[in-house]
Amino acid sequence: MNGAESLARTLVASGVEVCFTNPGTSEMHFVAALDRVAEMRCVLALFEGVVTGAADGYARMAGKPAGTLLHLGPGFSNGLANLHNASRARVPIVNIVGDHASYHKRYDAPLTSDIETLARQYSAWLRTSMRAADVGRDGAEAIAAARRAPGIATLILPADTAWSEGGSIAAALPVIAPPLPAETTVEHVAAMLRSDKSAAIILAGNALFGPGLDSAGRIAAATGATLFSPYSTARIARGSGRAIVERVPYVVEQAVERMKDFRQIILVGTAAPVNFFAYPGRPSVPTSPDCEIYSLARPGEDLAGALAALADALGARRVEPRLYKPERGAAPGGAISLHGLAATVGALLPEGVIVVDESITSGRGMMAASRGAPPHDWLTNTGGSIGIGMPLAVGAAIASPGRPVLCLEADGSGMYTPQALWTMARESLDITVVIFANRAYQILKGEYANVGAGNMGPRALDMLEIGRPDLDWIALARGQGVPATRIADLDAFANALRAGLSSSGPKLIEVPL
């Protein structure tokens, strides 16, 4: 067995069942190996940013890593921006990056680069496999490391390691359970929450769904603490019957205003809140200087377990949590407005839908309008590098067969990775993409003012507006095999949304703003 096949079979043996791929010459032996390993689902993308964003979306919903297959340093580079986002989402991913044959590297052929240096920043685990005999073991370690962190493991596979004989399949390594925080930490947090100081609890990771969120809801009800998520979350369970969780606002003034009265903040799987950007004369953080910030559990620790222990310490296990009630209005109809679009989405979300939200300014009202919808999951851009929405939807759909996916996408963001539409079509994924076509980097118009850059002249405006020519998303979608429709009012939007969410295969709805 050659190295490539030993790696493919090791991935499967460790539970990696999906590989998102964009291969080149140096990966042909791994492609040949995948050809023989039917247990692995291979999903081709036409651009590497789709590959890595899809792996992120898959991990968020499946709770385990997919593989990626990337071509040398430049192919890896094309996937980097969404690996940045994935590293901030703290999800497991196993990258397989082909490299030149080891003996060919010294000739500095045109595609030669230093992949390890490119990969180090976002890789919790990084190794170049130098012998076919090692690659199975290296693969098993990569998977275990990705699960444990959780984070990104990158295995560089030189072509001669892939094609040489002597490979052997490695058994799955034991999955090490994440550690619980110390009892003293739990007791300290319990004491803080028993005090009469106003408290916020900021939840991330798997504290935002399942048992972790359930415990957090009970703790909040027992202590009066307010539950928050960071502005960006890898995955949050929302809708009726789920614990009430606020989002730390993006806009600095709003965040400062919301956080100013809390005297203590408990962190669960996240760092202290920080503003997305710095602005002249404004603080870097939204919290007040006299607020005590204390971490119950760090990323990589057992967040759900920590919250269960805290609930026990507080005697809150059987306290009724405050939950969102099932309530929503009818779809409003009429002329297009951001408020009306949000109300329509809120009115029509079906139970179990996975919402991928990269709607930026257009979607600011979406979460408020959908809190009483049937139970669903909500995924956002965790690292701020736009162009993750549609790739994330691809991965989420592949991880969650039978669940519809709604991708709320801004037109500017969508143009970073439009190739995701093609993969949606090829794989017949049940994704409804809504494009909010305001024909501008609308958020930057606000940011231009926020940073005090003065009055905007026509040349600056030209760099922030993406009309002239207008993008025709109907054409862009159909050109990649995705049926598409442009809506003229909220009634048409509701009809298109209903149709998209209830039918199979991808659809795109362009909303002109």
Next chain:
Amino acid sequence: MNGAESLARTLVASGVEVCFTNPGTSEMHFVAALDRVAEMRCVLALFEGVVTGAADGYARMAGKPAGTLLHLGPGFSNGLANLHNASRARVPIVNIVGDHASYHKRYDAPLTSDIETLARQYSAWLRTSMRAADVGRDGAEAIAAARRAPGIATLILPADTAWSEGGSIAAALPVIAPPLPAETTVEHVAAMLRSDKSAAIILAGNALFGPGLDSAGRIAAATGATLFSPYSTARIARGSGRAIVERVPYVVEQAVERMKDFRQIILVGTAAPVNFFAYPGRPSVPTSPDCEIYSLARPGEDLAGALAALADALGARRVEPRLYKPERGAAPGGAISLHGLAATVGALLPEGVIVVDESITSGRGMMAASRGAPPHDWLTNTGGSIGIGMPLAVGAAIASPGRPVLCLEADGSGMYTPQALWTMARESLDITVVIFANRAYQILKGEYANVGAGNMGPRALDMLEIGRPDLDWIALARGQGVPATRIADLDAFANALRAGLSSSGPKLIEVPL
């Protein structure tokens, strides 16, 4: 004056007249500065790979750097693959990369990354400007360094450096002339070429156009040496009246066969030839072990001067060079074939056209078919990272007003940076894009066999074919404002090509294969 404005005005003072941009919040003060500096042409792209590829194309034709404006580490990452190609083209580029305000970095906000580590590999010059007072000087040094290498200079501009007062415009630094090789080196090469050993001269950089190519042609005629270019070249002057230059073949067997009889190879601005990839049981280089390889001038030295000195040493200054004769057939018409497409292109190229060739397997016959066409320039992918063609065409067109650009693009490669079409439309660039739609990564089918990966099953084929669904390039182009037509035979191709090359603004022609 703030740091941002001092930088914008310094760029202009040093002759940087074009800035390809994809900005974000941290670059808003630089955008505001550009708004006030009318001497700078700002060109927006919807994806950073277009930004960096366009800067490469601009530099290849203008012979001087453009600026790029990129948003933090992830924006820079999206531009990396084409910076890989640009570093191999050895062209000057000045990257301006925004970063968080210096005091905001320690909070590790979502978009924080280590930009210097990402940038180091491809940057001949790299600096983070820490004070507004420094940024003008840093900018002038960046430009001088980019010109001198020639290569990529990356200046990281923290937001507070940009917005703080105290900036001052730096005067252009003197452009240091590249050094000539030592006289003894020239004499040694002259002696080699006077011997009766068969000789090849491999030219790169500006040895492939203008006075350098002219001298090379005379040297070849005087000595019987054969002129070559590497398989990939940043820019080569071709067509009738230009010196005859062969291309080292891509396919290993062909390269080995062509190079095997040369006993000495003279390098002018390039490294010894190396095969693009390694293949089991085949050599890494196409040259025979007993071939003497000697460098007349290294990259960064004065290649044209070195060739002029060599011509003098050989008494070849007035020797008539062997030039391509003006000869070409009529456009053939009839059914589509790769041979017929190449013949049609060869028959119709107008004088002065700039051909950007990323046609991969479909275009293998293009150069042979066009050698007798009127004088023109030919640009190819120098680093092997596909997705450079259309961005390169954008930059070449902006550098060369009045000259038509023909972009020969493979469908697989084109899908890495399809956003370039939008910039072509916005800037009304005279570019005709021909998409060779074979609906496969055709080259990989060959490589799969070449690396000995065995028989291809349906799962492997699925990763190498990009049909299912077929891409509709007419829709993809129109969706971004570029008129497009699909041709059914060579007569229609000739008509569309004539129309595209003789009219203003961008056009796209899809050639189904």
